[in-house]
Amino acid sequence: YTHIYTQNNSSFVSFSILAEVRDKLCSFSPSYEKCNIFSEYGTISFFTGRKALQERQRQQMARGLPKQKPIPGVKQVIVVASGKGGVGKSTTAVNLALGLMANDMSKSVGLLDADVFGPSIPKLMNLKGNPELSDNNRMIPLTNYGVPCMSMGFLVDDVAPIVWRGLMVMSGIEKLLRQVDWGSLDYLVVDMPPGTGDVQLSITQNIPIAGAVIVSTPQDIALLDARRGAEMFKKVNVPVLGLVQNMSVFQCPKCNHETHIFGSDGARQLADTLGVTFLGDIPLHITIRETSDRGQPVVISSPNSPEAAAYRTVASAVVQRLQKVSS
Numbered sequence: 001y002t003h004i005y006t007q008n009n010s011s012f013v014s015f016s017i018l019a020e021v022r023d024k025l026c027s028f029s030p031s032y033e034k035c036n037i038f039s040e041y042g043t044i045s046f047f048t049g050r051k052a053l054q055e056r057q058r059q060q061m062a063r064g065l066p067k068q069k070p071i072p073g074v075k076q077v078i079v080v081a082s083g084k085g086g087v088g089k090s091t092t093a094v095n096l097a098l099g100l101m102a103n104d105m106s107k108s109v110g111l112l113d114a115d116v117f118g119p120s121i122p123k124l125m126n127l128k129g130n131p132e133l134s135d136n137n138r139m140i141p142l143t144n145y146g147v148p149c150m151s152m153g154f155l156v157d158d159v160a161p162i163v164w165r166g167l168m169v170m171s172g173i174e175k176l177l178r179q180v181d182w183g184s185l186d187y188l189v190v191d192m193p194p195g196t197g198d199v200q201l202s203i204t205q206n207i208p209i210a211g212a213v214i215v216s217t218p219q220d221i222a223l224l225d226a227r228r229g230a231e232m233f234k235k236v237n238v239p240v241l242g243l244v245q246n247m248s249v250f251q252c253p254k255c256n257h258e259t260h261i262f263g264s265d266g267a268r269q270l271a272d273t274l275g276v277t278f279l280g281d282i283p284l285h286i287t288i289r290e291t292s293d294r295g296q297p298v299v300i301s302s303p304n305s306p307e308a309a310a311y312r313t314v315a316s317a318v319v320q321r322l323q324k325v326s327s
């Protein structure tokens, strides 16, 4: 989209005037295509279309991407992403962070909830409250289970809907990336918002990322979006550490019968097709859901369970891949 912010509610502006603005814009720049117009609450938006988008990306690449600035004190940033919402990205991010620590207690791990629209880390990590400010005026993360966490959920009322416009989202992200005092961390696990839009791109362009972990269920529709996610990271030169297949098998707690509710091997096959590593399989299990809802992630609350073991396996595969891509 191209957004034009108006001072007044643009529903007072007639569409013929908007069409004139659009046509002027289109004549100024070949990267705008004539397209539909819609307006809401002070914003006029144009669909710029695929051709225009590609042209803009090409121009941006040619101009050079924004300079990435590391997060002070953080050695490696691992982003956890999914193309589609609700596939278990946040649950994986939390248990991955805890799994990284469980595998090697000498490592310090932090968790950043970049899902500014639907922050779930506060609930998953059983954390509440407002961050205090450090001497250098940066926010001090809230800590549980030894993992310092930062989330937009600590900064806004948890029942207030997060209705933000593009620029506000970017400044929120900027706050989370730049104004947090992490101390010293070996790994910062970032729970990304679902999808492959501006927010995700802006994060990848602003900080150096050691690698991306993509979470998908084996279902076709999720895989399609996971593929888009992987392609996006490749395009912006972020190493794809691999794919995690979530909810691949459900084992009936009563009779132990196994059912592949979302399909069985789709993410493994997608990893093969894309030439990326398959990092592991997480079963669909009630313990994972229940412990997440209680704010006691399974890696912490049932460390001897097969589910916790599955997350620790993913964590060691991630570390192996990190070593490989950074060598």
Ligand SMILES: Nc1ncnc2c1ncn2[C@@H]1O[C@H](COP(=O)(O)OP(=O)(O)OP(=O)(O)O)[C@@H](O)[C@H]1O
Binding pocket: 082, 084, 085, 086, 087, 088, 089, 090, 091, 092, 115, 118, 120, 194, 246, 247, 282, 283, 284, 285, 286, 288, 289, 290, 292, 293
């Ligand atoms: N392997 C699993 N077994 C059982 N439940 C799971 C599993 N993984 C995730 N869930 C549950 O599925 C729901 C969605 O998970 P989660 O919030 O992690 O997804 P998400 O991809 O981060 O969603 P969103 O896009 O909304 O942020 C949660 O209720 C979570 O407890």
